[in-house]
Amino acid sequence: MSTTNSAAANPIPASPIEAAGGGVATYVDQRVGSNKFLGRTLGKVFPDHWSFMLGEIALYSFLVVLLSGVYLTLFYKPSMVEVIYNGSYVPLKGIEMSEAYASTLDISFDVRGGLLIRQMHHWSALIFIAAIAVHMFRVFFTGAFRKPREFNWILGVGLATLALAAGFSGYSLPDDLLSGTGLQIARGIVQSIPIVGTWGAFLLFGSEFPGTDFISRLYGIHILLVPGLILALVSVHLMLVWTQKHTQFPGPGRTNNNVVGYPLMPVYMAKAGGFFFIVFGICTLIAGLVTINPIWLFGPYTPDQVSAGSQPDWYIGWLDGALRIMPNLESYLFGYTISWNILIPAVIMPGIVFTALAFYPFLEAWITGDKREHHLLDRPRNNPTRTGIGVMAITFYGLLWIGGGNDIIATSFNLTINSITWFLRIAVFVLPPIAFLVTKRICLALQRRDRDKLLHGYETGRVLRLPHGEFIEVHETINYKEMAVITSKSDIAPLPAPVKVDADGVANRKYWIQSLRAKLSNFFYADNISKPTAAEIEAAQHHLDHGAALEAPLHAYEDADEIRNAHGGVLHHPGMANTNAEQLAGRSDR
Amino acid sequence: MTDISTGSGHGPSENTPAKLGYSPVADIPHRPRVADTDPRAARRAERQVASMFMLSMFFVVLFVVAFIAIDKYATVYIPVFGAVGAMNVALGFTMGVAIFLIGAGAIQWAKKLMPDVEVVQLRHDLVSPTEATNEAAANYERGKEESGFARFKIIRRTLIGAMVLFPIPLVVMLRDLWISPPGNPSPSTLLTTTLWEDGTRVVTDATYLPIRPEDIPVGGLVSAAPADLPEVQEAEHNLNARGKAAIILVRMDPAEILSQQGDGWDYQGILAYSKICTHVGCPIALYEQRTHHLLCPCHQSTFDLSDSGNVIFGPAARRMPQLPIGVDAEGFIVAKAPFAEPVGPSFWERG
Incomplete structure (x- = not known):
């Protein structure tokens, strides 16, 4: 029941740490002063929750990507020199291909364990990006991005973007038919950018498409630039988690000023360390058992061939879907072409999405005027508008993603590509707002339910018939765990509408912006179901006690020893706060 | 040390479990x-x-x-x-x-086997103590004063100028990421020209064999390339020419041809179109002979080859460019002129 702030003593011979077998610790400390850090760190407390492992999965799968990637660099040749393949994969023997593709075939067929590492690299990269996305959902829906963690949110958005860049640049390196097609599309997108696009495409590829430079250029980006940036940002991301201490979900004893959980040494050392091996092991198992990206089936890249059903990796699917469902708008102005059909879905839309993501914490803070520090997480229901916005964004993303597989859906479900595309063209505008409204209503309903539980307890299912014939259902006070969780809700009042001209007749110059802010604040908080006050709960308690009093004669009967034994324990005593604790204690006795 | 603070910490939350008579973490019965x-x-x-x-x-x-x-x-x-x-x-x-x-x-x-009892640790203020902030401010002020950054206007302005200009060489040097070929053609010129010229023989794209009209049945499709492609590829050591010059030949009943991009650009119902999608450049070969529709496997743009290669569905905004063809003296299919419009995806200077 206490923190383990064992302050390390001075590193003099026979210090406590040396007595504890820490000769190395003393040796290092005399040179870098590390015991000051160790003393604080080993006892550092982390809160426990399954959703906090999502970020861990991202980190650990990234480490697997790095390890497997280093191994791959030993065998892969980032060269577009044409060679005649003479490896052991018979169907491609004697075919002309780039050295990059040939070496990827060698890794897959002739290097023992090479295919395993290649598949580990690909699988863990997919898991890395998926974990980032789900981790981001968790952070968003629980409001973990609020002050003081806005910087870490931005770092996270940066990391997500870099992860996409890492994925795409790596996807293109094998130089197989599918990856080259992805690059061809990327070039088409760059070319659509007004004024600088054409030149940009030539500079990026070093020539017309495909040229002979992109493999070596992407290689440097993929193995040095992007992972270097990711490592740097991840380090800062983790350092901030460290100094700011982790957020925690509401619960008994958990406040905005403390951290309730387990110390790093030994519990998290074992749990987090062990979890790294779990993630590593699972990536390896999947790589051993499930084939991914069988590049030998696609053949070498040539710009005049493509296979039907071309699909990108999952994380590019939404962008490809946006490209697919966009109507074919193009304008011609003063002899120049603006390809809105490419520019909007592939440049402007993702630009808006990532900008909005990065700025959301600041936008919400401005709207709500909330300047407090938040270390206790929001339950998603307690901020219905934010939760609604999140679900709206996920719906939008999901629809685009469906668009990315419209050909597969058409052939699998026997639908026409035209009807799917037209459905999506309309749905991306109609369904997200509906998702927003539905989510918000569900959240508000859950808030009402919470308020009900506080005021009227929960329904026990026991129906009483009173002497005068009335039937009532007995309600009981919820247990303190639930009570602590529900009462963690902090109500925020919407900002009042500003005055245009004040009492002294002075015009309010900021009226327009204040009015917008007040409207947005109302949009966020006007329909909030406020938490009952202490007085209300106390009054309700009397009501509950009243119900208990009505039931008391029955309990007098149940409490008789033989009944108690027959039921094997303590029954609920309505309105008595210690009942649950007593029951818990009783359970653990057995 | 039992740092048990009670209350949910922020906001008007007077109904904390503690105030309602419930136990903070220390009293949760440990099972x-x-x-x-x-x-x-x-x-x-x-x-x-x-x-x-x-x-x-x-x-x-x-x-x-x-x-x-x-x-x-x-x-x-x-x-x-x-x-x-x-x-x-x-x-x-x-x-x-x-x-x-x-x-x-x-x-x-x-x-x-390790303890499963949750412990409590207090958070510390992230804000620096006032003394530290004051010290930082004092040091900054002293530094500003001693350097004379505020006083020496001319130094300040020239420094800012130098800092703004110094990245320019780093950017300028990126220019030769693309080394212009001899003759310094502009990117748009390169994107606009292909190997096809008047009289260029049409050959199959893998085996480079010349094609006679009777080799293509009605309803058939052949992927083709210009006859000089192998030499050019050999000389340039890249696939750039192939990426632009790829075409498909389709043959349909001449009565079913609704329109073409130029009068008589077909030869006995054989039509030649670019194979590179005008959307973002995927090669297309999904051809439905009954409807004469050509479908791009990447983003499903659909073109009607019997009607000038016009877009009938999907994100592509431009029709597929048509190549006028005929036969030479030996009876092999040849191009009668270069492409009249640039092939492949749109670009700014395309017009």
């Missing part, structure tokens, strides 16, 4: 685990953890054995997964299990 009370259970947990670590070592040995013993070209049939490479499955399985077991053992150890 001891079996291993906490029963020494036999504790020893059992200890054995479980140790055997996982032991098994992990065993699987590492198996991995090495598999690496040496299994023929790397052998396949094995596994239900659900089908015929797969034996080496890959064996290595992945043994290595995966070995690594997984280390993690599983460590977590079992933490869950069964």
